[in-house]
Amino acid sequence: MLKVSDLHVHYGGINALRGIDITIEENQIVTLIGANGAGKSSTLRAIMGLVEKSQGKIEYNGEDLTNLPTKDIVKKGIVMVPEGRRVFADLTVEENLILGAYTRKDSNGIRSEMKRVYEMFPRLKERSWQKAGTLSGGEQQMLAVGRALMIQPKVLMMDEPSLGLAPLLVKDIFEIISMLHSQGNTILLVEQNAKKALEIADYAYVLETGELVLEGLGSDLLKDSKVQEAYLGEAK
């Protein structure tokens, strides 16, 4: 469905990505794990057209997205929940959701989508008139996810959704991701919390300094001794 091939990204003289190949099939959760600076976020940002690609190709259902501007990639149904949530703090919760549906023109569809998001996250409904900046970290993450769902994404990409959240909320977030998956969403998840990510992932890639070093089924990687040692913090 979404296919990334031979992706290279340079920041100045630094090679952030050195030839990444990733494939995401429909209804899959695919996760990208790796240490800080391994290039996980760069991969997502390159797919969204937020950073320039020096080489490589991004295809979606056979269509070439490589050189499309971000707004057109969003229109194809590929959305990203950015790292650090990045809700629009001065806008109300409801306005944030409306902007999530910015590219949609069907006001009835937008309204029913909003209802669905509110059913999924009742806390957001309670606070729909509050400015997003006044929400707690967990609520902001729910809003960031809800905002991304407003467009009925074909591929939902999440960049470190559990970052900076209390352990209890981390559990909630992963439950939400599993729920979205069971509803038929296709998800590309970037996480530092490798254990939790691998537990729910169908397929996983391990990134190290801009290169893929390992890939396989999520459950297989969980058992892999190298992964255990490097990312799951388990002694041999």
Next chain:
Amino acid sequence: MGNQGLLQHLANGISLGSLYALIAIGYTMVYGILRLINFAHGDIFMLGIYITYYGILFTSIPWWIVFILASVLTGLIGLLLEKVAYRPLRESPRITILISAIGASFFLQNFGIVVFGGRPKAFPIPNVFNKVIKLGGVSISLITFIIPLVTLLLLLGLTYFITKTKTGMAMRALSKDYETASLMGIDINRIISITFFIGSFLAAVGGIMWGIRYPQLMPLMGVMPGLKCFIAAVIGGIGNITGAVLGGFILGLGEIMLIALLPKLTGYRDAFAFILLIVILLIKPTGLMGEKITEKV
């Protein structure tokens, strides 16, 4: 000074404040989105007046249609200015685009001198506006009432646009976080164009009313109002629309009251704006309604 005199000055101050407010909005909106001080804004205001001048003198179109067309045309010129002078530099350091703004300002001024001529022209005021209204023994020209009224209507319209429409929301989102706004599928260039259109449109409306009130046209006439309205925007807290309106009124009323109460200081009316700016910046550097400046991550 009697009550009647006070009423007269108050009316004049509100009227001038309205004009400042209309022009200040353009500065503040552009700053809010691009973090750019559009130095050419005062010259766009000047263009709006001249376009109206030629529209009335050289076409047979009814004056009120000329007013509307000229405002729209000026809006489009503002939009074009962004495309030509600012957009290509968007990724450049902020100082580069600022210099481009100063260059654009000089260009428009000199364009005005070459094309419109340096000699002052008289604004052709439609007859309706020459009416004088007597109110409690004071005679006040009709335009003095029309200016705040038009300003109020435009402000209401703008507020509706900014708070209720999707484009307005996108504008607010964009002013805080470009990247996330683009992740919503927002066409950033389109929103910036709309911002420039609105700012320039309002400057033109202000300019036309300015022309009716102070009917002497010169290619450099945008410089001082431009500077003052920039000051108004800074006083109110640049980036904040309500602040710009507030700053405009403070400046307009203050200026007129200064002349009224201390006629000997009339020669210092322009200095007043700058002194006020310095005082407010010393007391509250972010302006009256400005927020703390947070650098974008």
